[in-house]
Amino acid sequence: MEKYDLVVRGKIVGEDRVIQGQIGVKDGKIATIQPMEAELHGDKVLDFENAYVFPGTIDVHVHCFSNPKEGFIPTSMSAAAGGITTFLDMPYDLPNPISNVEIFEKKVQQLEQEAVVDICLWGTIAKTGGTEQIIPLAEAGAVAFKMSTFETDAYRFPRIPDPEILKAMQLIEQTGLRAAFHSENDEIIVDMIDEYKQANKVYPKAHNETRPPLTETSAVLKLMEFAYWTGVKLHIVHVSHPRTIDLIQLFKQQGVQVTAETCYPYLLLDVSALDKFGPRAKNNPPLRQPDEVAGLWKHIERGNIDLVSSDHAPWGLEHKEPGNDNIFLSASGMPGVEIMTPLMFDATVAKGKCTPIQFAKIMAQHPAEVFSIPGKGKIAVGYDADFAVIDPEAKWVIDENQFHSNSKLTPFHGKEVQGKIIQTIVRGTTVYDGTDVTVKPGFGKFVAGAAAKQ
Incomplete structure (x- = not known):
């Protein structure tokens, strides 16, 4: 009788069906998936009964190092507590962006010492003259390349000029990786913010008003046209408006390889949250009108x-509070890795808005497929034994003071959620037991991108 290292029992959410069954794990991989009647023996057995065993969430948009107080340890502990088994860390680090191989390799070493879940790393390029680093970064294991059409910081988070974007796309196309963009029209936004400041219109909703939908859609249009002519795989991050998805559908019909993500705040909040929560609800692009949020949900339902x-941005109060009297003085972004998976479960599966299989696809399988992450994203034989176990009946209340992140602020503080992460398992090892993170920093591994030199 074969013995497994671990047997996991519960409602197993596979690629095309949910079964009351069991998974046999050997050497960190899924070795077999069987109905409950089968006799599976394991050194350890975890029986979750009627809880869902989902593939571990993959969060493709996390900023560990935009706040110097954060980093891999608190962020990956937060991720573990939030059912995230792999995340992709963005390249806009303080003090230096991940725009050359030397900095990239140092970050890999730090990751291997500090992470508690598995992590892929994004690369980026300097504002000008940085494209020669693209092929070396791809070979070093960058999972994809992130650039921006909006300037947050000329060195760390620059607006890339069009000629450099074209050069970058041509080189990224050769690697087979994705070129991803923060897509906002810098010129219009900067001009509108200047006008608003001069008129002393600095109330919370001014953040939304100075970034109207056309500042997103016009930037996305340009990038898709560039992708049409270069053949690069394009990814649009944090889509906030349904028209952006309408335009993406048009370009897909013309053969452009373009994918898109939205973030949980754009689905679960609207612009009124800026009045209610002030700087805590400030993110880029901004929260939109209720009918625009409804339009995003329609696109989710249509696939x-x-x-x-999450676009996890772990700012502290010191970064947010300057915006209490002038919204433009506040940092943009909010933490999310610890609460995204349960919040999305509460808004979808718990409310009958999508099936567990659809949830698994949008939270785990599609991220792995879009970014070509091997062995991750679904419960199938040969894949890593990465699981997010959710009790669908459990109700709990979000408490920002309990976050593992140093960023202890969220507009979702005090919200009751149906669906609780009761266990997070990475490569067959429990990293979060429903109460505590159960592994030491260094358990998590660097997952190299698809163009890495072996």
Whole structure:
């Protein structure tokens, strides 16, 4: 009788069906999936009964190092507590962006010492003259390349000029990786913010008003046209408006390989949250009108949005509070890795808005497929034994003070959620037991991108 390292029992969410069954795990991989009647013996057996055993969530949009107080340890502990078994860390680090191989390799070493879940790393390029690093970064294991049409910081988070975008796309196309963009029209936004400041219109909703939908859609249109002519695989991050998805559908019909994500705040909040929560609800692009949020949900239901990410930005109060009297003085972004998966479960499966299989696809399978992450994203034989176990009946209340992240602020503080992460398992090892993170920093592994030199 074959003995497994671990046997996991529960409602197993496979690629095309949910079964009351069991998974045999050997050497960190899924070795077999069987109905409950089968006799599976394991050194350890975890029986979750009627809880769902989902593939571990993959969050493609996380910023560990935009706040110097954060980093891999608190972010990956937060991820573990939030059912995220793999995340993709963005390249806009302080003090230096991940725009050359030397910096990239140092980050890999730090990751291997500090992570508690598995992590892929994004690369980026300097504002000008940085494209020669693209092929070396791809070979070093970058999972994809992130660039921006909006300037947050000329060195760390620059707006890339069009000629450099074209050069970058041509080189990224050769690697087979994706070129991803923060897509906002810098010139219009900067001009509108200047006008608003001069008129002393600095109230919370001014953040939305100075970034109207056309600032997103016009930037996305340009990038898709560039992708049409270069053949690169394009990914649009944090889509906030349904028209952006309408345009993406048009370009897909013309053969452009373009994928898109939205983030949980764009689905679960609207612009009124800026009045209610002030800087805590400030993110880029901004929260939209209720009818625009409803339009995003329609696209989710039709399968037009590939995946949902957090855009986890772990700012402290010191970064947010300057915006209490002038919204433009506040940092943009909110933490999310610890609450995204349960919040999305509560808004979808718990409310009958999507099936567990659809949930698994948008939170795990599609992220793995879009970014070509091997062995991750679904419960299938040969894949990593990465699971997010959710009790669908459990109700709990979000408490920002309990976050593992140093960022202890969220507009979702005090919200009751149906669906609780009761266990997170990475490569067959429990990293979160429903109460505590159960592994030491260094358990998590670097997952190299598809163009890495072996």
